[in-house]
Amino acid sequence: MDNKELEERMQKTINVFKENLSEVRAGRANPAILNKVKIDYYGVPTPISQVAGISVPEARMIVIQPWDASILKEIEKEILKSDIGINPNNDGKVIRLVFPELNEERRKEIVKDIKKMAEEAKVSIRAIRRDGIDECKSMEKESLISEDERRKTEEDIQKLTDKKIAEIDSLLEVKEKEIMSI
Numbered sequence: 001m002d003n004k005e006l007e008e009r010m011q012k013t014i015n016v017f018k019e020n021l022s023e024v025r026a027g028r029a030n031p032a033i034l035n036k037v038k039i040d041y042y043g044v045p046t047p048i049s050q051v052a053g054i055s056v057p058e059a060r061m062i063v064i065q066p067w068d069a070s071i072l073k074e075i076e077k078e079i080l081k082s083d084i085g086i087n088p089n090n091d092g093k094v095i096r097l098v099f100p101e102l103n104e105e106r107r108k109e110i111v112k113d114i115k116k117m118a119e120e121a122k123v124s125i126r127a128i129r130r131d132g133i134d135e136c137k138s139m140e141k142e143s144l145i146s147e148d149e150r151r152k153t154e155e156d157i158q159k160l161t162d163k164k165i166a167e168i169d170s171l172l173e174v175k176e177k178e179i180m181s182i
Contacts, residue, residue, distance in 0.1 A: 003132070003153070003156055003157065003160060006128055006129070006131075006132045006157060006160060007160055007164075009128045010125050010128050010160065010161070010164040011164075013121055013124045013125055013128070013164075014121065014125075014164060014167055014168060014171075016121070017117060017118065017121040017168060017171065018171060019035075020117050021114060021117070021171060021175050022035075023035060023036070024110060024113070024114055024175070024179075029056045029058070029059060029060050029061050029062045029097070029099050030056075031049070031054045031056060031062055033084050034047075034048050034049065034054065034062070034064075034079075034084075035047065035049075036082065037078050037079060037082045037084070038078065039051065039071060039074045039075055039078045040074060041071060041074075048064060048075055048078075051066055051067060051068065051071060051075075052064045052065055052066040052067060052071075052075065053065045053067070060098060060099040060100075060101075061096060061097065061098050061099065062096070062097040062099075063094050063095070063096055063097075064088075064094060064095040064096075064097070065093070065094045065095075066095075069093070072090060072092070072093075072095065073090075075088075075095055076088045076090050076095055079095070079097070084097075086098070086099065102179075107179050107180055110179050111176050111179055111180065114172060114175055114176065114179070115172065115176075118168050118169070118171075118172040121168050122165050122168055125161055125164050125165055125168070126161065128161075129157055129158070129160075129161040132153075132157045133154050133157055136150045136153045136154055136157075137150065
């Protein structure tokens with residue numbers, strides 16, 4: 001296993017972490033929370049963004065305007081079924097999602113959740129590091145690489161791991177500040 005492959009795997013972990021962070025409801029209206037909500041559109045599970053215009057007219061409101069008015073009820077039903085925790089307001093033409101102000105207790109709870117997500121991402125990064133180091137050791141046992149090459153590769157893997165974990169910490173810090181300052 002080369003370091004490029006390890007770096008790609010670690011980057012995928014970070015990308016998943018970023019995506020999960022973008023879906024965290026932080027008091028501000030963020031259309032990304034609708035990414036996982038799909039409606040049954042002519043028998044095909046379809047993301048809301050492909051059947052409706054999504055806009056953010058105010059800091060704490062998302063407006064969903066379907067291009068086909070007949071799917072308004074379906075969109076409303078799927079939003080209620082999802083776990084975003086917001087009741088949609090349907091006026092017959094558009095659906096409005098109004099985000100309530102976050103109180104201090106809820107903010108701390110959200111920060112605790114994102115810290116847990118960050119720790120899971122770090123554990124995943126460390127598991128990838130372990131895979132790389134294990135492969136280096138087995139290559140040394142099979143005399144494919146020397147002890148010095150193994151040590152050098154392990155150092156490189158550790159540097160890469162430290163860099164990726166620092167990236168996760170940085171993303172976490174930015175999101176934490178965003179949540180606590182709203």
